[in-house]
Amino acid sequence: MKNTVSTFKEQKVKGDKITMLTAYDYSTAKLMDQSGINGILVGDSLGMVMLGYENTLPVTMEDMIHHTRAVTRGAKDALVVGDMPFMSYQVSVEEAMYNAGRLMKEGRCQAVKLEGGASVCPQIKAITAASIPVMAHIGLTPQSVNVFGGFKVQGKSEEGAKKLIEEAKAVEEAGAFAIVLECVPAKLAEIISESINIPTIGIGAGSGCDGQILVYQDMLGMVSDFTPKFVKQFAKVGDVMKEAFAAYIEETKQGSFPAPEHTFKISEDVINKLY
Ligand code: KIV
Ligand code: NA
Structure with a gap:
């Protein structure tokens, strides 16, 4: 059965956890799809795990379209979400719509994802109005690594926690169909999940989220340089x-x-x- 933005919503209502992984190519997407994954994100993390950059900032629209096309050929039932790369949606609402449209038309994905809260709500509203479902992403948003001064847990202070709750409500109001919560304390992620009607997909955000996502090379144990605390290695595929x-x-x-x-x-x- 094809997973859609509606089945994601139904899963939240039923308390049936939404399972997602990243993928960047046809064969891996096909294996995940055959395993029954609900959704596949073609993450801009491909800049790091597939292309060897030190962060996600150099990733281009061309990189994203190329990999998204490969994944959509392999994914029959999984909902495929294409990630909008750095500077493809920040400049203006018009550029954001144009690039979201390219990712969907040329990459053939069923939704796009972009990072940010209140500051990207005009983009979320406009892209959604153009019939492209948008997944939001708050907490540790890796495209802002230079502003955060590193990869750190977000929302630990009272001010930070309140801001994240507000941002979650804002992106829901703007029309996002789901939100990634990255590196957020578990209890706060649970509060956010309970206070909104769209599903939360956690990564480093505890089991209170409506779904989970991991980068596949991390969960397969294919990378040896660095493993974040929130990663569980379900196999040692690298060995x-x-x-x-x-x-x-x-x-x-x-x-x-x-x-x-x-x-x-x-x-x-x-x-x-x-x-
Ligand atoms: O690019 C990516 O892989 C992501 C997930 C970690 C949510 O944005
Ligand atoms: Na990403």
Whole structure:
């Protein structure tokens, strides 16, 4: 069954947790879709995990469209959300609408996501009015890393907590169909989830959210440089990959790969005629 913005809303009402992961390519999206994931975010985190940048700021509309197209080809039932990259929606409402439209038309996703609270409400309103569902994203918004002075938990002070509650209400009012809460204290995320009617999707925001999302390389244990506190490694895929790469190198060097069963045959008659 196709997941939609309506089924997301129904899941919140029923208390059925919404499951999301990031993906950036066809084969991974297909595996997640076959596993029954509700939604896939083509995150601008692809700048870091796929392209090797140190943050998400260099990611372009072209990067996002390229990867979103690949994911939508692999996702049959999952709701695919395309992430709006840095400076694709901040300059003006018109640019935001134009770029959201490109992501949906060229990337073929069913919704877009953008970071921010009150400051991006005019964009959320206009994009939604153009029939493009918008997922909001508040708390630690990585495109603002230079303003935050690093990747830090948000909303710990009374002032910060109140501001996040207000921002959640503001983006709901502006028309967002869901909100990502990133690196927010668990109790505050629970309060926010209870005070709005649209689903909250948490990452580093505890189990009181209406759904969860993780970056897939993090949850598969594919990255060894840095693992944030909120990540659980559900497998050690990085180790499995390295073992397989090492075995291939070893067997190729000693000549045991390729074996006869991996090899195409030709008749002796043909071979004899070659001499
Ligand atoms: O880009 C991304 O992967 C994200 C999620 C972590 C929410 O924005
Ligand atoms: Na993102």
